Amino acid sequence: xxxxxETAAEENTEQSQEKKGCFECCIKCLGGVPYASLVATILCFxxxxxxxxxxxxxxxxTVSILEQHFSTNTSDHALLxxxxxxxxxxxxxxxxxxxxxxxxxxxxGFYTTSAVKELHGEFKTTACGRCxxxxxxxxxxxxxxxxxxxxxxxxxxxxxFYNIWSTCEVIKSLQTNMTASGDQICVDIRQYGIxxxxxxxxxxxxxxLENICNTNEFYMSYHLFIVACAxxxxxxxxxxxxxxxxxxxxxxxxxxxxxxxxxxx
Numbered sequence: 001x002x003x004x005x006e007t008a009a010e011e012n013t014e015q016s017q018e019k020k021g022c023f024e025c026c027i028k029c030l031g032g033v034p035y036a037s038l039v040a041t042i043l044c045f046x047x048x049x050x051x052x053x054x055x056x057x058x059x060x061x062t063v064s065i066l067e068q069h070f071s072t073n074t075s076d077h078a079l080l081x082x083x084x085x086x087x088x089x090x091x092x093x094x095x096x097x098x099x100x101x102x103x104x105x106x107x108x109g110f111y112t113t114s115a116v117k118e119l120h121g122e123f124k125t126t127a128c129g130r131c132x133x134x135x136x137x138x139x140x141x142x143x144x145x146x147x148x149x150x151x152x153x154x155x156x157x158x159x160x161f162y163n164i165w166s167t168c169e170v171i172k173s174l175q176t177n178m179t180a181s182g183d184q185i186c187v188d189i190r191q192y193g194i195x196x197x198x199x200x201x202x203x204x205x206x207x208x209l210e211n212i213c214n215t216n217e218f219y220m221s222y223h224l225f226i227v228a229c230a231x232x233x234x235x236x237x238x239x240x241x242x243x244x245x246x247x248x249x250x251x252x253x254x255x256x257x258x259x260x261x262x263x264x265x
Contacts, residue, residue: 036245037109041102044238050231051154052095054224059084061221062157069204069212070189076199098235101143105242108136112249133250140246144239151232158229160192161222168213171206185209 063077063084071077112133164187171185183206189195190202204212212218 034106034109034112034245036241037106040238040241040245041106043234043241044098044102047231047234047236047238048095048098051150051228051235052091052231054231055154055228056088056091058157058221058224058228059088061217061224064217065212065215065221066189066195068217069208070202071195071199073200077195080194105136105140105246108133109245109249112253130250130253133246133253137243137246137250140239140242144236144243147232147236147239151229151236154225154229154232157225158222161218161225163187164209164218165213165222168210171210183207 063081066077066080067074167185167187174185186203186205187209188203190197190199195202
């Protein structure tokens with residue numbers, strides 16, 4: 001029989017080896033996490049959620065402001081109402097598509113990272129796998145360019161609401177300083193092209209405009225459009241990160257699949 005001290009030492013050695021093996025396994029698993037794709041996915045989900053949610057509510061508030069203060073005749077803004085309703089349906093589609101696309105890109109990131117780092121044995125990839133990675137690179141570039149346009153388009157209502165808000169601030173400052181009357185200071189929505197020139201009244205001046213700025217619809221719509229624009233910017237940033245990650249992974253897969261890759265360094 002072995003002495004008690006030798007038995008205890010062997011048990012301690014086995015426990016330390018088991019702990020070391022568990023630690024190495026955890027480090028190996030963490031090495032296979034595509035951190036760039038993970039950050040991009042979180043940023044993409046957050047940006048799309050802000051853009052779609054805030055944009056949907058802000059568009060509804062904008063229609064309410066137009067109907068109550070700038071276009072009392074329903075036929076004058078009928079086309080605009082239809083366009084806004086269509087945009088709200090498009091928002092539903094964008095949210096659903098990017099939810100699925102973000103998950104797919106994250107899964108593709110796990111696949112390529114594991115293949116490149118050879119976490120599950122010798123490096124293996126197929127022409128079909130490289131083709132799918134290349135397709136994601138191309139699609140992400142196209143979506144990135146498209147979202148640059150969406151980001152620019154989402155800044156338009158922010159600009160319009162900012163002009164109205166700044167005009168109201170001018171009227172308030174005149175009333176506070178008692179230097180002049182603000183009755184002649186107006187905002188004409190028709191100049192932005194969202195309602196026709198024959199819309200009645202089409203513009204708001206002085207105290208009427210100030211009352212519009214003090215409504216909850218104006219306050220909420222203005223700030224929601226700002227948040228929606230910020231969400232579009234966050235989505236653009238996430239797609240840029242996706243572009244870099246997918247391009248790098250595709251380039252490494254393409255390079256390591258060559259038989260003479262090791263002689264090229």
